[in-house]
Amino acid sequence: MKIVQIAGYLGSGKTTLVVALGKEISGAGFKVAILVNEVGEVPVDGKVIQEFGLTVKDIGGGCICCQVAGNLLHTLKALSMGIKPDFIIIEPTGMAVPNAVRDVMKPAAGKLDLTMGPTIVLLDTGRFEKLLSYETLKRLVAVQLKDADVIALSKVDAVPVEQRAKAEAAAREINPAARVLGLSTFTREGIPEIIAAMKDMVIA
């Protein structure tokens, strides 16, 4: 079971990407489980993803990086004892710190036969300047980007090329080691590259 995290600040397009990935990967014959973490006890995103016919496990009631981390472990254990998917796509809340989520899972990797795949962090090309200008948000957004193996510049179809270039420069400055690519779930730009990263990348 390979774990791939699709992270990023609130509204960056995580759920839309998760649906697109889930449909493509399951369509290619892989077993996929989607694990959605939401602040609310009653899921919204999980319900939406389920509407697309994908297997969804909801973890509600707080953030898996710090508040309901135990529920993440129990869900992974249930998946390992049940459908044993090829890929588990985790969508944490938009407030989650990706490395903190990874830290929760790492000690369980051996016991649950988990392989750590890439952390893909989305950066909204239309809103990144606004978010990085807020004192209270820039630290979180930057930490999320620093934790990325792949940074996906989301909604590139909706911004001018200059804006996209600015977003790319900001992302590279914050995390020079990450792979940076453009993403549009409307045009499918970036989707094949993300799927290739999910299949190929293994994170120690």
Add this chain to the structure above:
Amino acid sequence: MTNEPKQDEAGDGKSHPDHTHEEINGYCATYIFKAPRVLDNDGVKDFARELMKAIAEAVMRHGATDVGHIKAHLEYGGEGFLYADTLGDVSDIMVRGRDGSPTDTIKLVINTIIVDIEAPQIRDANEEGVDEVCSKLGFTKEILRQDLYDADDHEHLLQAPDYDNL
């Protein structure tokens, strides 16, 4: 700016996440709305759009720095399903889904996650927006469930036995 985990106040010897999201709080609720007349799909979509806009405006009036997100799903008219969300601007409001039968009853679940105001204020702002739309369109609301989310609440950090028991 750092991404280093810090030792948690619990003092259990394990490293824990750096709490970078303490200014982000939330309110989640489940409702049943009754419309004053039977609505078609466009009527339900208009209601969802009005709701997103009114709540986004209310949280900003209450002092929010940014609408993190407001997301809702609506179930109505048998198989009818709508997903509505906004990041704060009127132009950002998205409503899409699957058509249902004409109905006067809508079940709605909403997650309102907002930056820089406390959870009880988010609840108040959310309900202010909901009441404003209900009053304008003649709807009645019944709240089935309400939950507050406070990002400062870190009571559930993992301990070594959590892993031993896997």
